[in-house]
Amino acid sequence: MSYQQEKELALRIVAEAAKLCQRVQKTEGGKAVKKADTSPVTVADFGAQAILCQGLIKEFPDDPVIGEEDATLLQKPQLEGVRQQIIEQVQQSIPSATSDNVIDWINWGNGKVAPRYWTLDPIDGTKGFIRGDQYAVALALVEAGEVKLGVLACPAFPRENGNKGVIFLAIRGQGAVEIPLEGGTATPIKVDSSSNFEQLYRIESVESVHSDRKVQTAIDQRLGLTYAAKQMDSLAKYGAIARGDAHLYTRVPLPQFKGKKENIWDHAAGVILVEEAGGKVTDLDGKPLDFSVGAKLSNNHGVLATNGVIHSQVLTAIQQEK
Structure with a gap:
């Protein structure tokens, strides 16, 4: 299976989620609030999950999605300001989004494992994101317990030309590539097979x-x-x-x-x-x-x-x- 439709969607929505993260990083939304397990979460975590899930719902509505975040935290009255920032950030990417849409999209990531499902982390490395260091927007497709497609957007990842920002893509049986975050030519990548x-x-x-x-x-x-x-x-x-x-x-x-x-x-x-x-x-x-x-x-x-x-x-x- 070529997974062409899945690849095109994954690249598009992961890139859009990464753009949201970069926008938020320049605002107060880059500051964290704490989840129940005390781990940090930001406006970007929720906003990126909303964008990823919206794209998956639109093209693959029958596929469950298992994501890291849940909008329950956002129901707290003291987080009204954070909730509004999330909605506004998502609306910059999806102008037609309503507040209810955004909450529903975030919660779409509460799916269960099935023969075919997606799993995502809207920001892996939230502490790195807060510090301005490495973080990743991660999305993967799993079928019969095996990962078939994976995409990582790493906005702070160094490139050979001195710039930063890479999207990594891998499809089972088709190899792995890296693509400039802003778009461009896909370059095949390989591990260094040294053994010393x-x-x-x-x-x-x-x-x-x-x-x-x-x-x-x-x-x-x-x-x-x-x-x-x-x-x-x-x-x-x-x-x-x-x-x-x-x-x-x-x-x-x-x-x-x-x-x-x-x-x-x-x-x-x-x-x-x-x-x-x-x-x-x-x-x-x-x-x-x-x-x-x-x-x-x-x-x-x-x-x-x-x-x-x-x-x-x-x-x-x-x-x-x-």
């Missing part, structure tokens, strides 16, 4: 709570890594591996979060990007990530993404640290 650990880079989250740094350091020593890990917020890390800027990414649960499972929207688009660029992604036990069971990767433990060449060696080092 002394010359390889691990990439990790800026936020230390996302992974067990102590275990990661021990694994680095076992592997013989000599360079300090690169740090990057969001799913953009998968883009760095797919493009050859880094070679491995490990997400090792901290002891206090041992039973915590990863969200599907935090990985789906990145998984297919790395795989179609020639790399490999599994959990820390070497099992493929299972996107068929719900909003969480309930059947998996942690995440490992590599250039593929070194994958088995990294898995061995991980097992030795258990």
Whole structure:
């Protein structure tokens, strides 16, 4: 299956959502409010989800959508100002949108896993977005538990010409490309297949709570890594591996979060990007990530993404640290 219609829609709505994020970043809307789990959320998170869901509803109304955000928070009276900012931002992209439309579009992301569904993260790396660093607008199509298409818009991602802003696209069996955020030629990308650990880079989250740094350091020593890990917020890390800027990414649960499972929207688009660029992604036990069971990767433990060449060696080092 070519997924041509899905590709064209995904590229269009992810680019539009990224434009909204860039607009909001220049306003007070770039400041965060806290969700029930204390994680930050901004006007851009809600606005981007509304744009993504509106496009999906219009072209694929029968496809469930599983997104990160929910508009329940916006019903609080003290957030009336935030709600109005979201509506106004969405209306700049979709002038006909009403306030009810925007809330309904956001809540369309409350779908359930089905044989075919979409999953999205309107802003992965909200803290990076707030700081003005890396973040990603992520969208993926899943069929029968396998990611078939993934798109990442990374407005702060560096390009070779010195500019910033990239859209990464991958379709199962069709490879991976990067496209300038403002549009232009799609350039095929591939992982760097180097295997000399002394010359390889691990990439990790800026936020230390996302992974067990102590275990990661021990694994680095076992592997013989000599360079300090690169740090990057969001799913953009998968883009760095797919493009050859880094070679491995490990997400090792901290002891206090041992039973915590990863969200599907935090990985789906990145998984297919790395795989179609020639790399490999599994959990820390070497099992493929299972996107068929719900909003969480309930059947998996942690995440490992590599250039593929070194994958088995990294898995061995991980097992030795258990």
